[in-house]
Amino acid sequence: MAMKKLFIHLNDKTLSESSLGKLLPLVTTPQVSGGDGLLLAEGCKYLGAYANYHLVLIDDEFLRSLLEASKQGTKLISKHGLEAFAESKWAQYFDLEDALVAYGPAGAGMSLLSQAQMKPLCLDFELLSYRQRLLRGGRQKEAVARAVLSGLEDDTLVFDATAGLGRESMILAHAGAHVMSFERQVPIWLILQDALERAGKSRFFPFTLPKLCPLGTISDYKSALEAPKESSQVWQELLSSLEGRRPEVIYYDPMFPEREKSAQVKKDMFLFQQVIGSDQDTEQFLALACSLARTRVVVKRPSYAEPVRVDGIERSYFVDGGQCRFDCYQC
Numbered sequence: 001m002a003m004k005k006l007f008i009h010l011n012d013k014t015l016s017e018s019s020l021g022k023l024l025p026l027v028t029t030p031q032v033s034g035g036d037g038l039l040l041a042e043g044c045k046y047l048g049a050y051a052n053y054h055l056v057l058i059d060d061e062f063l064r065s066l067l068e069a070s071k072q073g074t075k076l077i078s079k080h081g082l083e084a085f086a087e088s089k090w091a092q093y094f095d096l097e098d099a100l101v102a103y104g105p106a107g108a109g110m111s112l113l114s115q116a117q118m119k120p121l122c123l124d125f126e127l128l129s130y131r132q133r134l135l136r137g138g139r140q141k142e143a144v145a146r147a148v149l150s151g152l153e154d155d156t157l158v159f160d161a162t163a164g165l166g167r168e169s170m171i172l173a174h175a176g177a178h179v180m181s182f183e184r185q186v187p188i189w190l191i192l193q194d195a196l197e198r199a200g201k202s203r204f205f206p207f208t209l210p211k212l213c214p215l216g217t218i219s220d221y222k223s224a225l226e227a228p229k230e231s232s233q234v235w236q237e238l239l240s241s242l243e244g245r246r247p248e249v250i251y252y253d254p255m256f257p258e259r260e261k262s263a264q265v266k267k268d269m270f271l272f273q274q275v276i277g278s279d280q281d282t283e284q285f286l287a288l289a290c291s292l293a294r295t296r297v298v299v300k301r302p303s304y305a306e307p308v309r310v311d312g313i314e315r316s317y318f319v320d321g322g323q324c325r326f327d328c329y330q331c
């Protein structure tokens, strides 16, 4: 898989360094090859790599140059096409899929450098629309809460295996679950971590918020459960904070390929989709989730899509969510 670059700019030290502190133990430092010369440029500090991202910390001046390159590069692409961009000086700064996470007073925002005209994607759980959904929802009204929590007590341990922008993790936590959220894409993990930290200080959320696990997947948790000494310290710490428990329910909402090209997809979702793409390992993850959950696995699917099928694993029932469906697999 081609490596992309994620530029990270910190300007509120306390907030963002705590996020980075949790991230860095998982980052490896591969040899930086010649083609990645930019990673060693002035104003950049190479932090290492995770999955398909090289992580680069940048200073104020480099941020300014990068934003200018992003603005001019995006203009060139839309007027004269990709070739003109590739030959321009702006191409020294970034490749088309590179992303930026910058921390401002209102929190962390994520942008794609080839989309300078779009506002960064920021997460703010305090937004009124968001809080209203929480207040109007609840355990009976939200289909996801009915599917995940039916018949289970408050404080049931639920793994949200695909945290994304954290909306459903919040709904499940508000409905009384003890939610641990997993996310494997670094830019998304960073903005979610930051939004949850801010929500933790807000007066609007008088319930136990979801906790974001170390960057990674439920597979990392399962490996730690099976061989604690072989896993990294952050997973060992998580395992001991949960007293080595398996979750009662695993909720799984992978990215589904878009049916129509995104004319009406909201801007936030467009950026999100550009960074994530579609998840290709759904069958494999369903099988893994079924081997880890104690009671059930719930998979979200568009209402037009077939249930995920894996040998030996059958959907038991589903909960209708309007445009989507929650397929439940009893373990």
Ligand SMILES: C[S@@+](CC[C@H](N)C(=O)[O-])C[C@H]1O[C@@H](n2cnc3c(N)ncnc32)[C@H](O)[C@@H]1O
Pocket (backbone or CB within 6 Å): 161, 162, 163, 164, 165, 166, 167, 168, 169, 182, 183, 184, 185, 188, 216, 217, 218, 253, 254, 255, 256, 276, 279, 285
């Ligand atoms: C469709 S979004 C989830 C949206 C989420 N339910 C919400 O309410 O915002 C899927 C997210 O899960 C992440 N993801 C997909 N498969 C994953 C896996 N196996 N482990 C961890 N994260 C995963 C993707 O990177 C993406 O951010």
